[in-house]
Amino acid sequence: MPSYKVPVEDYTFIMNDVLKVQERNDIPGYSDLVPDFTEAVLTELAKVCEDVIAPLNQSGDHEGCTRHEDGSVTTPKGFKEAYDTYMENGWGGLSSDPQYGGQGMPQILSTVKSEILCSANLAFEMYLGLTQGAMASISMAGSDEQKQKYLPNMVSGKWTGTMNLTEAHCGTDLGMMRSKAIPQEDGTYKISGQKIFISAGEHDLAENIIHLVLAKIPGGPEGTKGISLFIVPKYLVNDDGSLGERNGVSCGSIEEKMGIHGNATCVLNYDEATGYLVGEEHDGLRPMFIMMNAARLGVGLQGISLAEAAYQNAAEYARDRLQMRSISGVKAPDKPADPIIVHPDVRRNLMDIRSFVQGSRGVAMWTATKLEESLKHEDEATRQLADDIVGLMTPVIKGVFTDLGFESTVQAQQVFGGHGYITEWGMEQFVRDARIAQIYEGTNGIQALDLVGRKLGRNNGRAIQAYFKLLEDFCKEHDSDDMQEFIEPLKKSVTHLQRASLWLMQNGLANPDNAGAASVAYMHLMGLVAMGHSWVMQVAAAKEMLAAGHNNPKFLENKIITARYYMQRMLPDTRAHLSKIEVGADVMMALAADDF
Amino acid sequence: MPSYKVPVEDYTFIMNDVLKVQERNDIPGYSDLVPDFTEAVLTELAKVCEDVIAPLNQSGDHEGCTRHEDGSVTTPKGFKEAYDTYMENGWGGLSSDPQYGGQGMPQILSTVKSEILCSANLAFEMYLGLTQGAMASISMAGSDEQKQKYLPNMVSGKWTGTMNLTEAHCGTDLGMMRSKAIPQEDGTYKISGQKIFISAGEHDLAENIIHLVLAKIPGGPEGTKGISLFIVPKYLVNDDGSLGERNGVSCGSIEEKMGIHGNATCVLNYDEATGYLVGEEHDGLRPMFIMMNAARLGVGLQGISLAEAAYQNAAEYARDRLQMRSISGVKAPDKPADPIIVHPDVRRNLMDIRSFVQGSRGVAMWTATKLEESLKHEDEATRQLADDIVGLMTPVIKGVFTDLGFESTVQAQQVFGGHGYITEWGMEQFVRDARIAQIYEGTNGIQALDLVGRKLGRNNGRAIQAYFKLLEDFCKEHDSDDMQEFIEPLKKSVTHLQRASLWLMQNGLANPDNAGAASVAYMHLMGLVAMGHSWVMQVAAAKEMLAAGHNNPKFLENKIITARYYMQRMLPDTRAHLSKIEVGADVMMALAADDF
Secondary structure, three states: OOOOOOOHHHHHHHHHHHOOHHHOOOOOOHHHOOHHHHHHHHHHHHHHHHHHHHHHHHHHHHHOOEEOOOOOEEOOOOHHHHHHHHHHOOHHHOOOOHHHOOOOOOHHHHHHHHHHHHHHOHHHHHHHHHHHHHHHHHHHHOOHHHHHHHHHHHHOOOEEEEEEOOEOOEOOOHHHOOOEEEEOOOOOEEEEEEEEEEEOOOOOOOOEEEEEEEEEOOOOOOHHHHEEEEEEEOEEEOOOOOEEEEOOEEEEEEOOEOOOOOOOEEEEEEEEEEEEEEOOOOOOHHHHHHHHHHHHHHHHHHHHHHHHHHHHHHHHHHHHOEOOOOOOOOOOOOOOOOEHHHOHHHHHHHHHHHHHHHHHHHHHHHHHHHHHHHHHOOOHHHHHHHHHHHHHHHHHHHHHHHHHHHHHHHHHHHHOHHHHHEHHHOHHHHHHHHHHHOOOOOOHHHHHHHHHHHHOOHHHHHHHHHHHHHHHHHHHHOOOHHHHHHHHHHHHHHHHHHHHHHHHHHHHOOOHHHHHHHHHHHHHHHHHHHHHHHHHHHHHHHHHHHHOOOOOHHHHHHHHHHHHHHHHHHHHHHHHHHHHHOOOOHHHHOOOHHHO | OOOOOOOHHHHHHHHHHHOOHHHOOOOOOHHHOOHHHHHHHHHHHHHHHHHHHHHHHHHHHHHOOEEOOOOOEEOOOOHHHHHHHHHHOOHHHOOOOHHHOOOOOOHHHHHHHHHHHHHHOHHHHHHHHHHHHHHHHHHHHOOHHHHHHHHHHHHOOOEEEEEEOOEOOEOOOHHHOOOEEEEOOOOOEEEEEEEEEEEOOOOOOOOEEEEEEEEEOOOOOOHHHHEEEEEEEOEEEOOOOOEEEEOOEEEEEEOOEOOOOOOOEEEEEEEEEEEEEEOOOOOOHHHHHHHHHHHHHHHHHHHHHHHHHHHHHHHHHHHHOEOOOOOOOOOOOOOOOOEHHHOHHHHHHHHHHHHHHHHHHHHHHHHHHHHHHHHHOOOHHHHHHHHHHHHHHHHHHHHHHHHHHHHHHHHHHHHOHHHHHEHHHOHHHHHHHHHHHOOOOOOHHHHHHHHHHHHOOHHHHHHHHHHHHHHHHHHHHOOOHHHHHHHHHHHHHHHHHHHHHHHHHHHHOOOHHHHHHHHHHHHHHHHHHHHHHHHHHHHHHHHHHHHOOOOOHHHHHHHHHHHHHHHHHHHHHHHHHHHHHOOOOHHHHOOOHHHO
16 A cells, blocks of 8 residues: 655745745734744644545545435545544644634645645545635635635534536536526525536535535526526525525436546536525626636645655655666665666656656745735735736646646656556556546646636736746846856746747737647746746755755755756756747648548 | 547558558568558458447446456456457458468558557457467477467467566566476476466456466576576367366466456466476577567557547547637637637647657558568568667657557547546546556566667667668658658757767766666657658658549648648657756766655
């Protein structure tokens, strides 16, 4: 069975040594995040994740979820107990509003928490993650009464939540939605329709499930402008907070799928279910999309987290497995063969993953601070700049980090040779589980279109210009002699991103298909630059700490080695992406649809 | 359920119009392969593959194989009937020696047959493919008596075969093998040991299974030089050809694995089983590896074949699925949304796969002709050159085409969005099935090492120099004005391969880790060049046929469009591979093993 150990030191390094959150008085709560505190929190979280949640990952995959004849669903053995333990220890409300029972810790701590949970058990984490998403929607657009009624029990974990967007014929294209909401005299609505792919849609972990559902009120505008958002509880909630009658929503079936078997992906049938409007009529997409941006950052973390878990197991296997001798001479003469970690190509797989995981983690946590700046900073210009950066980074984190996260799990599996294909070792599960993150919350193609088609052009390119300025200032700041091997590749990659952006400006407006054809390559180019940026931040911090005589120089030296690998082997791919972008759309659009 | 249609036209185009096999009198049997004949054969084969074998692909995956308490194994429903139909129609012996009941057709036809079978149902094909491998070993190294005894029933499909190499602690490193063969007075051997990952190891398709087993005779040389090859039939065969008693080999369990569930991957326990030496004592690895090279070409085809099958389904889905409007303006005003094939990024996925499938198919079939040249050509220099080329192309076809084949299935799955993750659509099965091809018959890392560590340096680089000469002559021959858009990128990519080869010569000997660190990138670089070469061959043929007024210009024009896409979007990646190669091993070897 695969094992997982929380890389506490890497998180505290990035949070406290690189981003130095504890020194920031401009974001509420950050000054509390002193190194001793963050380390203590993560060490405590590690206990429940390593000892309780991770051991259920493989068994949960094998067992899956079971739907019974009455429509009820049983989660895999141990999930309920693990869920209770997690909630009893208060982890559910770590960053939730104290007025609803949360602990009000900065969001960056929950970002780390999510990554750790996903490493331990993605299928399990989704029950928690979807609840966070539903809570975010209610917090953002719900009435005070709705917040009081639903949030406290969701924070405590007594109830969970779901997000209901997709229907069989509409995924990306929500304007084609058919689910209906008929207004009732008492101000409620009767919701009817079928939703598919609903993660955590039905289960036995909590006594109630608060479904957030998109539906159309008849007579409203066509397309996405006619979509409204509703709260549809599995059990109606009485005014005193007790549970009332069962609502008209039921699980029609559990989807059979490639992975995340421990999570119940449900077809939910709504049959005149009672729904409560959230916000205004026909204005359901706005709060849903604000929530979805947060969810996309969360999905990006899943790419990193599964790469981390797969990496740990591959590294251990590579140290243990004896096979062949090193091509540069015997390394373990006392053994019948050398451990396979001596073979350069095994190391290539491991270093690819390692440099991705630590680089992308740096980007995700940096973006988490920007997100908090954008929401909580007192200076409006700072908030706006941060919001612009988050807008750019959201599709990159979701799209690039889940692509590379999936590839990382494949590489980790490859280290195991034939054993990697066998279920028992657990490596193939990481691959199957990681695959979903490239698809849900908007496929990665949609992420790229969001970046290229919406984020780049908005406000006359204000965001991308700000990002370039930030990168240029950063490069200048760190342009010292001993940083050249890191700064030079970063500067080169930034010029590639600038050329690509210019090309898009010049060619994307004249022919939007040029933007579409370039979109995924552009997103990946930006992802490589963003990780390059983070790696230089990490190297700068490591060098500073080494110069100051830090007590764990090995950790810091390994950071520098990994950064060097990234600069030499990974970052130069920006050029290949640029070359693909500059090809344009013509050759992609030439074949007639029927000729494919 | 996914569908599959044999792309007969593409096979006959490559075989008859590009490679013009029917015009070649220098290879026995080729002159029979006139277009009408090859088309008739493939059309006939298509019937059994499309109507009988392909429909069992998904059900076979769901059902898997079952081991019963007595060690017997049942294959999925319908497999036995499909197997009988296939064999009754004589497909098993298509290219086998007529003296054992085969039809003696050129091997290139069986190459095409294998690709088609794998597209239809990989798990099913493996029962046939392993038999071919076992037959090849007996043909090559067996005695006349052994050939007479085993081959006719294997050609007819009455018996199947397996290859037994791997043990739990030794995969790549066969020198660590523990299985023992104790000589008996009657000239037979008693074989004892455990073999794992034995594809088609036990099943109900045929009345006997002829296991080809590697084992060590005590007292022999250490390591791989002490390995011998044995025939170990499931049922002993009497002198009159009838079945005798059950031999001491049994299926201990069926491995639970990521995919190819329809094939029984067995743990086989040998307990003093009677074995018959094939060839000489301690000389088992040589015939096994000659056979394995053929098998590696076969596995390379699996990458192409699953990409083809996944592509067909993704293209159809992209034409059918309505979602969003084209960013360059509404394309289907009469429908509620445009079919997703209007979106450039959906086309990118399809064109990536298409240009890979048709390019790699061209390489595989060209190499199949080289393989026949190397075995059957009357001129020794031609045989040697062909053998050198086959030596280079074997790891490329196995390593690169299975990597890109897997990526293709992932891209095809991505076209389906959320539905791609759902079992019912069958796309996730292609991904799970394709994954094994990167692993078995030597992981792709091992293929790269074979290329860089053995094939390149052998005979002072004779093979790679011959390949460069061949490419240069080819480029000169086709260097006309109207071919510039294809020839120029090819020439550029060849210079990248030359630079990489030179770098390896200069740096690989001084430090072999440099060769190891560069190996996979080098293999992929060569794969891209090889496909570029094939694409120019295909374009040249298409243009010639268009000029001659061919009756299906659309097919030929689409070839040119797809070639153009390959030249503009895929081939330029040679540069990124070169840049990775030139980084060298230092940064890959820097981290201490314990620090990963």
